[in-house]
Amino acid sequence: xxFVTGDTHGDIKRFSNSKLKGLTKNDTIIVCGDFGFIWDxxxxxxxxxxxxxxxxxxxxxxxxxxxxxxxxxxxxxxxxKGGRAHKIADNIYHLMRGQVYTIExxxxxxxxxxxxxxxxxxxxxxxxxxxxxxxxxxxxxxxxNLEKADCNVDVIITHEPPLKIKSFLNLQDETExxxxxxxxxxxxxxxxxxxxxxxxxxSMHMDKFISNTYIAVFNNVINIRTGDILE
Numbered sequence: 001x002x003f004v005t006g007d008t009h010g011d012i013k014r015f016s017n018s019k020l021k022g023l024t025k026n027d028t029i030i031v032c033g034d035f036g037f038i039w040d041x042x043x044x045x046x047x048x049x050x051x052x053x054x055x056x057x058x059x060x061x062x063x064x065x066x067x068x069x070x071x072x073x074x075x076x077x078x079x080x081k082g083g084r085a086h087k088i089a090d091n092i093y094h095l096m097r098g099q100v101y102t103i104e105x106x107x108x109x110x111x112x113x114x115x116x117x118x119x120x121x122x123x124x125x126x127x128x129x130x131x132x133x134x135x136x137x138x139x140x141x142x143x144x145n146l147e148k149a150d151c152n153v154d155v156i157i158t159h160e161p162p163l164k165i166k167s168f169l170n171l172q173d174e175t176e177x178x179x180x181x182x183x184x185x186x187x188x189x190x191x192x193x194x195x196x197x198x199x200x201x202x203s204m205h206m207d208k209f210i211s212n213t214y215i216a217v218f219n220n221v222i223n224i225r226t227g228d229i230l231e
Contacts, residue, residue: 002104003029003230004157006202006218007064010036012048015055019221019230023057028103030095030224032202032217033064033112033159038072038088053089060085060093062112064159064203069131083110083145095157097134098142100149106224107153109196111142114160114203115181139186146194155224156199162187165214169204198224 075086083099221230
């Protein structure tokens with residue numbers, strides 16, 4: 001089975017959760033951005049990656065905004081389930097932007113990246129990367145790959161949500177105004193042009209079923225076929 005969860009930010013405890021102990025070599029879990037285990041190549045990070053590489057199941061992730069993109073792009077690129085990916089370990093893959101993968105019979109479109117909400121601070125601290133925002137070439141490749149799939153996929157997995165979903169969540173948030181960008185508009189147009197069953201996104205750091213179709217995920221682990229939360 002294929003499951004999806006939210007940003008892990010390098011927290012190894014997320015993979016020690018009892019919910020995941022029943023997963024087998026036939027299972028895959030996809031992280032919706034900000035994986036966080038590919039950052040500084042420190043000894044602690046190397047130990048954590050070795051622990052993840054020993055998991056029975058496959059771990060996939062899309063990139064978010066808090067990534068070391070230079071390091072991430074230095075990994076070997078390979079073909080994975082019908083799309084392009086970076087191979088981190090035998091069971092760990094970075095799902096690249098604008099790809100369509102077929103995993104357990106489900107066609108999955110991925111598009112990582114976004115605009116950091118703390119972009120000003122990160123720029124001052126020299127931790128901001130221009131690569132966090134998908135390029136025109138990546139967006140174009142995504143559109144072309146969707147056309148090859150007849151604009152019909154089972155699941156869309158992104159870091160950022162479509163414009164209408166982010167605007168809706170913005171109206172509900174009385175504490176801060178959430179930034180919207182051209183990427184949110186791109187996703188809005190993509191959603192109108194494609195057929196899909198479910199759309200998962202992780203940037204909002206919340207677990208919320210906005211509808212049966214649009215699902216914000218953070219700590220939950222959700223079956224992408226049924227929408228059930230793994231208990």
